[in-house]
Amino acid sequence: GAGVxxxxxxxxxxxxxxxxxxxxxxxxxxxxxxxxxxxxxxxxFLTYFQNEAxxxxxxxxxxxxxxxxxxxxxxxLKIQRTQQEDSAVYLCASSxxxxxxxxxxFGPGTRxxxx
Amino acid sequence: AQTVTQSQPEMSVQxxxxxxxxxxxxxxxxxxxxxxxxxxxxxxxxxxxxxxxxKQQNATENRFSVNFQKAAxxxxxxISDSQLGDTAxxxxxxxxxxxxxxxxxxxxxxxLAVNP
Numbered sequence: 001g002a003g004v005x006x007x008x009x010x011x012x013x014x015x016x017x018x019x020x021x022x023x024x025x026x027x028x029x030x031x032x033x034x035x036x037x038x039x040x041x042x043x044x045f046l047t048y049f050q051n052e053a054x055x056x057x058x059x060x061x062x063x064x065x066x067x068x069x070x071x072x073x074x075x076x077l078k079i080q081r082t083q084q085e086d087s088a089v090y091l092c093a094s095s096x097x098x099x100x101x102x103x104x105x106f107g108p109g110t111r112x113x114x115x
Numbered sequence: 116a117q118t119v120t121q122s123q124p125e126m127s128v129q130x131x132x133x134x135x136x137x138x139x140x141x142x143x144x145x146x147x148x149x150x151x152x153x154x155x156x157x158x159x160x161x162x163x164x165x166x167x168x169x170k171q172q173n174a175t176e177n178r179f180s181v182n183f184q185k186a187a188x189x190x191x192x193x194i195s196d197s198q199l200g201d202t203a204x205x206x207x208x209x210x211x212x213x214x215x216x217x218x219x220x221x222x223x224x225x226x227l228a229v230n231p
Contacts, residue, residue: 033218042119042206042221043160056216089158101148101167101212104219106160 002026004107006092012113013082021077021110025094032075033104034067035091043091049075082114117142119209121222128197129230135182136192136225138207144168147211149183150219151192154204163205166190197229 005024013019025032030051035043036059045059051072060067064083069075079086089109095102118141128134140149151163166174166183174181178198182191194201207222 031217035219035221040223042121042208042223043219044221045218048216048218056218059218091160093160095217101165102217103162103165104217108157108159 004092004094004105006090006107006110008110009108010111010113012115014115015083016081018078018080019082019112021079021090021112023075023077023092023094023107025073025075025092026096026105027073029094029096029105030072031095031097031102031104032069033093033095034075034077035093036061037089037091037109039088046077046090079112082112084114087112087114117144117147117209117211117220119207119220119222121207121225123225124223125226125228127228127230128194130197130199132197133193133195134197134227136194136205136207136227138190138192138222140188140190140207140209142188142209142211144211147209149181149190150208150210151179151181151190152206152208153201154206154224155200156203160206164192194227199229199231201227202229203227 032049034046037043048056049069064080066078091109092107093104147168149166164176178195204224206224208219
């Protein structure tokens, strides 16, 4: 079966532009996570969805970042008025359910470069 | 707040040898999960091994094993019979299973090079 997919794989934006990053989770996965991974760093949590509900957005660095998952499947991370510090790889992960443990499966990431 | 520390930014090992990657963490929780993830140059993050804190037995997955010391809050990864394909970034991660959010808290990673 297909894994988590993300598009685009690479995005170059001029400072001030808006960007939209897409994540297609594994079919049937309830939970969806977005992480930001700066160059040479570990990933950092941005936001979490349970189906269509955004239950935790505590990691979003500013109000320029917005995420949605309107039908509980595909998710979009939108960054408005991009800044150079937004340059990073954005990772999406999904997991099946809400039990004590459900493995998170990761997509290949979207590398965002803001010039 | 939980933190994860990986004190070895880079390591190298000869093919077929054994290498140990270190990880320490800080938490006041009693029940949690610990993970090692591998991120090859293609950047797809892959789960290597996981450990439940309530289990005393160290987890093992083929050539990969952990040394989990709960009191010391230490969680090291041992790779035996290293292979060229093990070359990657390795991340240690923590998860608190309580509540609705199963977010992972990550260390900075260790870059492992396996040399022929």
